Amino acid sequence: MAAAPGSAESATLRAIGRRVLPLPFLLGLVSILDRTNISYAALEMNADLGFSATVYGLGAGILFLGYFLFEVPSNLALQRFGARRWLARIAVSWGVIAAAMALVHDETVFYLLRFLLGVAEAGLFPGVVLYLTYWFPARHRARATGWFMRSVPVASILGGPLSGWLDGVFGLSGWQFLFVVQGLPAVALGVVLWRLLPGTPAEARWLTAAQRAWLSTELAADAATAAPGHRLTDALRTGRVWAFTAAYFCYAIGEYGLIFFLPQIVRRMHFTDTEVGFVGAVPFLVGAAAMVLVARSSDRTGERRWHFAGSMLVMAAGLLGAALSMSVPPVALGFLVLVGVGAFGALGTFWPAPTALLTGTAAAAGIAVVNSIGNIAGFAGPYAMGYLVDRTGGFLTGLVMLAVFAAGGAAVYLAAARPGRRA
Numbered sequence: 204m205a206a207a208p209g210s211a212e213s214a215t216l217r218a219i220g221r222r223v224l225p226l227p228f229l230l231g232l233v234s235i236l237d238r239t240n241i242s243y244a245a246l247e248m249n250a251d252l253g254f255s256a257t258v259y260g261l262g263a264g265i266l267f268l269g270y271f272l273f274e275v276p277s278n279l280a281l282q283r284f285g286a287r288r289w290l291a292r293i294a295v296s297w298g299v300i301a302a303a304m305a306l307v308h309d310e311t312v313f314y315l316l317r318f319l320l321g322v323a324e325a326g327l328f329p330g331v332v333l334y335l336t337y338w339f340p341a342r343h344r345a346r347a348t349g350w351f352m353r354s355v356p357v358a359s360i361l362g363g364p365l366s367g368w369l370d371g372v373f374g375l376s377g378w379q380f381l382f383v384v385q386g387l388p389a390v391a392l393g394v395v396l397w398r399l400l401p402g403t404p405a406e407a408r409w410l411t412a413a414q415r416a417w418l419s420t421e422l423a424a425d426a427a428t429a430a431p432g433h434r435l436t437d438a439l440r441t442g443r444v445w446a447f448t449a450a451y452f453c454y455a456i457g458e459y460g461l462i463f464f465l466p467q468i469v470r471r472m473h474f475t476d477t478e479v480g481f482v483g484a485v486p487f488l489v490g491a492a493a494m495v496l497v498a499r500s501s502d503r504t505g506e507r508r509w510h511f512a513g514s515m516l517v518m519a520a521g522l523l524g525a526a527l528s529m530s531v532p533p534v535a536l537g538f539l540v541l542v543g544v545g546a547f548g549a550l551g552t553f554w555p556a557p558t559a560l561l562t563g564t565a566a567a568a569g570i571a572v573v574n575s576i577g578n579i580a581g582f583a584g585p586y587a588m589g590y591l592v593d594r595t596g597g598f599l600t601g602l603v604m605l606a607v608f609a610a611g612g613a614a615v616y617l618a619a620a621r622p623g624r625r626a
Contacts, residue, residue, distance in 0.1 A: 215414040219338050222409060224350050226392075226400050227331045230294060231354030233392055234327055236362050236385045237301035237320070238266065242463045243362065244304075244378035246476050251376060252308065256467075260589020262313045263463040267581030269321025274575030277326025278333060286334040290327070291397035297323040298389025305379035329574040336558050337403050340421035342505065344558060349498030349551035356494065356547050359462070359487035362480075444569045446619030447557045450511075451577030453612025454553065457518060457605040458546050460584030465539070468525075468598055472532040482536065486543030497548035501555070508620040510552040515613035518545025519606045526602035545609070556620045580608075 241248075241263050249259055281289040300320045307313045331351055339347040362385075401407055404418050465486075469479045493514075501510040521541030528534040557573055584605070591601040 211413055211417045215410065215417055216339075216343060218410060218414065219418075220347075220350075222401055222407070223335075223338050224347065226396055227290075227334065227351050228354050229392060230290065230327070230396065231331065231351055232358045232361075233294070233385075233389045234297070234324060235355050235358035237297060237389060238324070239359065239462055240301075240362060240381055240385050241304075241317075242466050243480065244381050246378075246466055246470060246479065247376060248307070248378040251378070252313075254310070254313070256589040256592040257586070258310055258313075258589070260463070260585040260587070260592075262310070262317050263589075264459070264582035264585035265314055266317045266321035266324075267459075267578045269318045269323075270325045270578050270581065271321075271575045273322050273325035274329060274578070275571040278329050278571035281326060281330045281333065285402050286330065286337075287397060287400040287402050290330060290334075290400065291393045293324060293327050293330070294389045294393030294396060297327075298386050298391075298393065299323075300386075301389060302383045302386030304382040304386070325575070326571065329570040332554050332558060332574075333570050337422075338418075340418075341425045341555065341558070343502060344555045345498045345502045345507070345552055348554045348558075349494055352547075352550045352554075353491055353494055355550060356487040356491035356543070360484045360491065362484075443619050444557070444572055446615060448573045448576045450612045450616035450619055451553065451573050452580045453608045453615060454515065454546075454549055454580075455577050456580035456584040456587075457522065457609040457612075458550070458584075459581040460588045460601065460605045461522070461542060461546075463585040464588050464592070464598070464601070467592075468529075468539075469536075471529070471598070472535070485536070486540045487547075488543075489540050490543030490547035493544040494547040494551040498551035501552045507552060507556045508617055511549050511556075511620075512613040512617045514545045514548035514552065515609050515616070516545070518542055518549060519609035519613070521545055522602050522606035522609060526599045526606065529598060553616075 245254075245259050245263075248254065249256075254262075277289070277293070297320060300316060300323050304316050304320070307316060332348060335344065335347050335351065404410060404415055407415070410418070465483050466479050469483045470476070472482075474482055497510055497514060501507055518541075521538045521544070524538035525535050525542065528538060554570075558570060587604065588598075588601040591604070592598060594600075
């Protein structure tokens, strides 16, 4: 987060980075583990419970309907009650429900608990993105947001091997024990957040008066260049909010469509369940490095449009290549690594442009609108993939579909983030 060495800017950003970023990173990491562990649980669960690919895809994706319905209210509640209390509430409630996934015994309970998990977790990611706008000026947000979003590939790196190692105990199947072990840490983290997460710069006694003054000046300058309006309706009337929403939808349909089926794709290449965890982690490991490098380049140059759009095109190329090379596993795995580079490079650079667009309640609502409606793709992507797998018996058609959406997202973002466009 550094700027000029020895400056107030550099010292302030270092202090904020040390105090503010670690807990949101851990929150994101545990969230992604709990959200996507279903992809590894499915390797045993689908067979044990007789779930088809369509049933699994619907259950994996229905989480995002709960997300969609409660995302905007959750972000507005965060602004009203404060990040510390609201993020702690989110963590505790989702941890309890994630652990309860061990009780799934039929389709109805599967769908219900996944939906409730989305309701409980609604507002987490846009809430943290909003929270970071309280602390980081717009020109430093790509790296700050990238640090938080890095939790996504890191969780995926850890989740695969961890899931492969967990065997059943206490009469539980391996997939049931997986849900319990990865759900309970969220409850503990919620307690830690309640006690330790810094609220706003005004409450930060660890900032000096000079540092607080510098930050206040920078954030005020950002607010002056944002679109006019501070209310919920101002966000809904801003055309660029809807354009960014469409771009995020295209991104998310590719991301979640792949994430929830990646273990099954790798398993189709004749790896064991334990090997699936390690092999499936490779695209996320490389993607995590790409996220850091792309976000750093974006902040250094101040360029947002092509860093995101270029990453999306890399993602599209990787998806298309994987679709066409499934019969040659080493080549297909290489293309899946390329998907990881594009997907996480894009994730680390998407949010700075939307967060610079609005202020006040409009910012809280606008960020939530983009994330909640965009994440409807988290429902559509896995469900469509499951349906296409059942209809075709393979992954080719589904991967091509995801590639088309990724390319479309690049085009929409280029238009939404065009220099000089204000509404």
